[in-house]
Amino acid sequence: MRKINTILLIFITTLIALSSCDNDIEALDIVKPYEKSSEYYANLRAYKERDDHEVFFGWFGGWSANSTDMIRYLESIPDSVDIVSIWSKSPGFDDNLKKDLRRLQEVKGTRVTFTIFAHKIPEEFMVSEKEVNPEGIEAYAKALVDTMNYYGYQGIDLDYEPGYLEHAGVPFNGPLVGPSYMWPDYMDNMEIFVKALGKFIGPKSGTRNLLLIDGVPHHLKEGLAEYFNYGIVQSYRSGSYSDLQSRFDSAARKGWKPEQYIFTETFEGERYKNGGVPHLMRNGETVPSLEGMARFKPMYNGELAKRKGGCGTYHMETDYNTKPENYKYTRNAIMWMNKKENQNTEDHEK
Incomplete structure (x- = not known):
């Protein structure tokens, strides 16, 4: 129980620390979502229970259910978003947050995970x-996993960035991420960690709970x-389809399949205003980069893949x-990913 309490404390502290990265967002008038029929929500949940479509994934920052601005509420997220990962939130976990979370999960069928930095291991376990x-x-x-169950989340997202900087001039370091001159066994440690999580969450667990990894998924050992259900690449400010293809090629060499890979753009700050940056598509058309990711299909084994995992955004809430x-x-983006399907929800039709 002492170790579980330690993780709860670390989890809350981490979310508060992550929230320090949020930019202040100007308050807007509250726009209350309108209620739809029970049949609509049943169709929506059935759609999300299928594993045969590309998903929209987003990191949600600044979550609060005690705000005067709907931008802070999970309730504001479009119905057809498949997966949300909590990047930062207000301190504590009160009844209003629980209500906001449960409605998204139980009524709309959206799965909600939480993100952790996957590099250090708490002293308690060293x-x-x-x-x-x-x-x-x-x-x-x-x-x-106990923490996930305690709060009622449906998975864990590992922010895994070996070789990148945690802060200016300070690389990520720890027993799961290296660097090798400090932690020569970090690749083995990460393998143990992933397989231990895989007993309870992810495709090998026999549950619907998600095991996700973002940052540098292709750095993991082959196999x-x-x-993982999905590897999420931070393809921020991607200028072309060739950039996305190159990122996927690195992953494919380590065993990742197209339907597992999600490409994401950053909407942090005011980057949402243009839907990303100008992005050159394979057909020569230039579109906003999030749309380019939604429409992109990677080449795999010499053929254009029928589908990928999906696309998404960092600080998705700014798009509100x-x-x-x-x-x-x-x-x-959701419309483009589902364009050829028979749509059952209004979000798909927009």
Whole structure:
């Protein structure tokens, strides 16, 4: 129980720390979503229970259910968004947050995960400051799953960025991420961690709970891709289809399949205003980069894949500010990914 409490404290502290990255967003008039029929929601949930379509994924920042602005509420997210990962939220977990979360999950069928930095391991699970063993790694994984169950989330997203900077001039480092001169066994440690999580969440667990990894999914050992529902690449400010193809090629060499891979754009700050950056598509057309990701299909084994995992955005909530309708670029991306399907929800038709 002491270890579970430690993880709960770390989880809350991490979310508060992540929230410090949020930009202040100007308050807007509250726009209350209108209620739809029970048949509509039943069709929506049935759609999301299928695993045969491209998904829209978003990191949601600044979550609060005690705000005067609907931008802070999960309720404001378009109905057809498939997966949301909580990037930061207000401190605590009160009844209003629980109500906002449960409505998104139970009425709309959206799965909600939480994101953690996957590099360090809490001291509670370490042998010493510079040493970790398999038992400690597995105990940490189990404690994270216990935290997930405690709050009622439906999966865990691992922010995994070996070789990148955590802060200016400071690289990510820890027993799961390296660098190798500090943690020579970090690749083995990460394998133990992933397989331990995979017992409880992800495609090998026999549950609907998600195991996701973002950042540098292709850095994992070959064979570990099968433990994840999706790998999420931070293809921020992507200028062309060739950039997306190159990113996928790196993943495919490690066993990732097109239907597992999600391409994401950053909407942090005011980057949502144009739907990303200008992006050159394979057909020569230039579109906003989020739309380009929605329409992109990777080449795989010499053929154009029938589908990919999906697309999404970092700080998806900023797209609430678009006019004339909230989440204009999100809705447009969902429409493109489902264009050839028979649609059952109004969000798909927009």
